[in-house]
Amino acid sequence: MSLNHELSELFRTLAAIMEIRGEPVFKAIAFSRVSRILENLPIDIRAAVENGTLEQIEGIGPHSRRIIEEYVRSGRSSDYDQAIASIPEGLIPMLQIPGLGPKTIALFWKERGITNLEELTRALEDGSLKGLKGIGEKKLEAIRQGIRMRAQAAQRMGIGEALPVAEQLLAGLRALKQVQQAEIAGSLRRRRETIGDVDLVCASRDGASGAQITSAFTRFPEVSTVLGEGPTKASIVTASGLQVDLRVVPEENFGAALLYFTGSKDHNVRVRGLAQEKGMTLN
Numbered sequence: 001m002s003l004n005h006e007l008s009e010l011f012r013t014l015a016a017i018m019e020i021r022g023e024p025v026f027k028a029i030a031f032s033r034v035s036r037i038l039e040n041l042p043i044d045i046r047a048a049v050e051n052g053t054l055e056q057i058e059g060i061g062p063h064s065r066r067i068i069e070e071y072v073r074s075g076r077s078s079d080y081d082q083a084i085a086s087i088p089e090g091l092i093p094m095l096q097i098p099g100l101g102p103k104t105i106a107l108f109w110k111e112r113g114i115t116n117l118e119e120l121t122r123a124l125e126d127g128s129l130k131g132l133k134g135i136g137e138k139k140l141e142a143i144r145q146g147i148r149m150r151a152q153a154a155q156r157m158g159i160g161e162a163l164p165v166a167e168q169l170l171a172g173l174r175a176l177k178q179v180q181q182a183e184i185a186g187s188l189r190r191r192r193e194t195i196g197d198v199d200l201v202c203a204s205r206d207g208a209s210g211a212q213i214t215s216a217f218t219r220f221p222e223v224s225t226v227l228g229e230g231p232t233k234a235s236i237v238t239a240s241g242l243q244v245d246l247r248v249v250p251e252e253n254f255g256a257a258l259l260y261f262t263g264s265k266d267h268n269v270r271v272r273g274l275a276q277e278k279g280m281t282l283n
Contacts, residue, residue, distance in 0.1 A: 003272075004038050004045050005260065007068060010080055011035035016095055017083045019102035020109070028102075034064045039232055042250055044281045046072050090116025098146035098227050104139075107132060121147060149225060152241045156194040163188065165222065165242055166198045172220045173200065173246075178208035180251050185261040197243040199261045203254035210248040217246050 015031035037059045038045060048054045049072045054065055071077045084092070087109075094105050094117055108114040111132055114123055123129050124144055130137075166184050173182040179202050183189070186199030204210055214234035218226045227235035227243070234246045249257040260268055275281060 003072065004041050007045060007071060008035045008038040010071065010077060011038065011064070011067075013092065013095075014080060014083055016092075016102040017087060020087055020091060020106040022106060030061065030064070034060055042253065046281050049073070088115035090119075093117060094120065097143065097150050098225075099139075099142040100146055104135070104143075107135070117147070149227075149237060152237070155241065156196050157240075157242055159188065159191065159193055159195060161240070162195040162198060162242055165238055165240060166200070166244070168222055169198075169217075169220060169238075169244060170200060172222075173202050173213070173217065176213060176216055178205055178213050178216075179203070180205045180208075181254060183258055185247075185258055186263065189262045190264070195242075197245060200244060200246045201254065201257050201261050202246065202248055203251040204248055206251070213248050214246060 011031045012035040015028045015035060018028040018031060037057065041057070045054075045068060048057060049069050054060065054068065060068070067077050067079050071080075091105055091109060094100055095102065097117070108120065108123070108129065112123060112128060114120050120143075124140060124147075129135060129140060166188055170182055170184055173179050182200060182202035184198065185201045186195075186197070188195050188198050202213065204213060210231040214229050214231065217223075217234050218229050218236055220236075222238050223236045224239045225237040227237060229235075232248050235243065236246075237243050247257060247261060259271070
């Protein structure tokens, strides 16, 4: 489960880099498709590599299979490392800003030499982004708002303030007929004193659509802003400025998902290592 998620994020970033570099559009489309496949894959991708069934997964071509196989066996991808090294390192974090996509980031980089968030903030303040083709004041204001939202979401909140908000959202999820079970995960489940964001994990009932669950979640009264919404994940910001990420998984993957998204990262690495020592995988 965790490895599937890691690889999904890797391919999502590769797709963005292709767009930023101005590569032929089919490359970004292919990587994005593989990212979605891995995110929704009901089997452990490590097992597929080890038992030779990776090529049976529809939609994953030879190039992507090589990337997956290398990552599964070594924990790294030479293709990914080369792609990351081909653009300024400050561009990738800018993808986390709501309203700012790869094409706009590429435009700012190539036309104004902007390579990180600090330079982008200065350019928004001094007006040097005005006049760029396709970038009007409405777009610039949306980016300013996105930066403010990201900064607000990055601020840590005390557990006493975050827990009631999370429990309200959790109660709303459990009340949905499409949801089999739902729990708080992440640092809040580990009862850290301060919380950066909240992670929720829920299992869908048989035949239920993940898109129905995330759609309902993003319309809860506690939601102030929707950062993203898809069939397996939704991210929102509450009125109190707390970012909440929801993951939707099949019922059979709920335990592994709850373990992984509760963390911590070091704990997950250790547990995965113990499983490998016993010839087992986590899914």
